[in-house]
Amino acid sequence: xxxxxxxxxxxxxxxxxxxxxxxxxxxxxxxxxxxxxxxxxxxxxxxxxxxxxxxxxxxxxxxxxxxxxxxxxxxxxxxxxxxxxxxxxxxxxxxxxxxxxxxxxxxxxxxxxxxxxxxxxxxxxxxxxxxxxxxxxxxxxxxxxxxxxxxxxxxxxxxxxxxxxxxxxxxxxxxxxxxxxxxx
Amino acid sequence: xxxxxxxxxxxxxxxxxxxxxxxxxxxxxxxxxxxxxxxxxxxxxxxxxxxxxxxxxxxxxxxxxxxxxxxxxxxxxxxxxxxxxxxxxxxxxxxxxxxxxxxxxxxxxxxxxxxxxxxxxxxxxxxxxxxxxxxxxxxxxxxxxxxxxxxxxxxxxxxxxxxxxxxxxxxxxxxxxxxxxxx
Numbered sequence: 001x002x003x004x005x006x007x008x009x010x011x012x013x014x015x016x017x018x019x020x021x022x023x024x025x026x027x028x029x030x031x032x033x034x035x036x037x038x039x040x041x042x043x044x045x046x047x048x049x050x051x052x053x054x055x056x057x058x059x060x061x062x063x064x065x066x067x068x069x070x071x072x073x074x075x076x077x078x079x080x081x082x083x084x085x086x087x088x089x090x091x092x093x094x095x096x097x098x099x100x101x102x103x104x105x106x107x108x109x110x111x112x113x114x115x116x117x118x119x120x121x122x123x124x125x126x127x128x129x130x131x132x133x134x135x136x137x138x139x140x141x142x143x144x145x146x147x148x149x150x151x152x153x154x155x156x157x158x159x160x161x162x163x164x165x166x167x168x169x170x171x172x173x174x175x176x177x178x179x180x181x182x183x184x
Numbered sequence: 185x186x187x188x189x190x191x192x193x194x195x196x197x198x199x200x201x202x203x204x205x206x207x208x209x210x211x212x213x214x215x216x217x218x219x220x221x222x223x224x225x226x227x228x229x230x231x232x233x234x235x236x237x238x239x240x241x242x243x244x245x246x247x248x249x250x251x252x253x254x255x256x257x258x259x260x261x262x263x264x265x266x267x268x269x270x271x272x273x274x275x276x277x278x279x280x281x282x283x284x285x286x287x288x289x290x291x292x293x294x295x296x297x298x299x300x301x302x303x304x305x306x307x308x309x310x311x312x313x314x315x316x317x318x319x320x321x322x323x324x325x326x327x328x329x330x331x332x333x334x335x336x337x338x339x340x341x342x343x344x345x346x347x348x349x350x351x352x353x354x355x356x357x358x359x360x361x362x363x364x365x366x367x
Contacts, residue, residue, distance in 0.1 A: 097263040104267070104274045131340065134267035 118143025
């Protein structure tokens, strides 16, 4: 089973990317979690461009989403919502709405922030957007607060409690993907 | 003293004569209406309908709709309606109804939407039989009723800034069938 991880942060040492890497380590046997690295290459959504067909970076992202059995998105919280570039990528993916590759695809949302609440508003916004796109949004959240303090002595990201929550959410995501993956 | 009793089965034999009657899909549909933002009404249709009526003293009625056929006149809204947020049409492609009681002005039955089965009572109005220009015998049936969408797990909503919610709980249902007697 293939899970595509998408980090909403472009920063090189992004806590959200680290969170996805932690998820990749925790993925159950038989589940491969690949972290998408091309978010910064997605052009601004433009209906004129859309009418000409998907730009290469968009086509590649759609191909990766379409080829995945599930998606895990880690989002930071910018001004109480999701980063513009993540929303922009989702807007591209959503076109056309009825055939978009996120439709019915099991999708889970996690997030890390340096604040005290772990970006729960951004996660709620992201769930709303994914639901509108037609994704099968898995319930449950992993909100990592004080992300800059989440490294252990070995430089590993995510304290034990966070890793346990992440593991549980991954199990739910994989379970949601199971019957659909078999039916496909 | 004499009493006059009305035998419903006799009336039913007149409104739904014995035989098998199949819904003509081109002249049958299931419409619904729901309050939007507490003030206006959104209407939609499930045009892909199948239904069969077995006539006689105790008529039987069963039917289904293709959830994926829903249309409300807005492509984005229709796409959202069939998505997991609402009907989850991939997992639950049909809604079905099986009547447990058919009377001249009332139909009671089991309605299944999104895998949840509940009893619903509908007002009924039969008409006909009448013969169409091609010699087919037809019966009309109009059914109306109300349901609470949360009873069936079709529960997506969004809060309004001033209080209240975007989509009301109560769905009004209007089904209209033209049944053709099976040859």
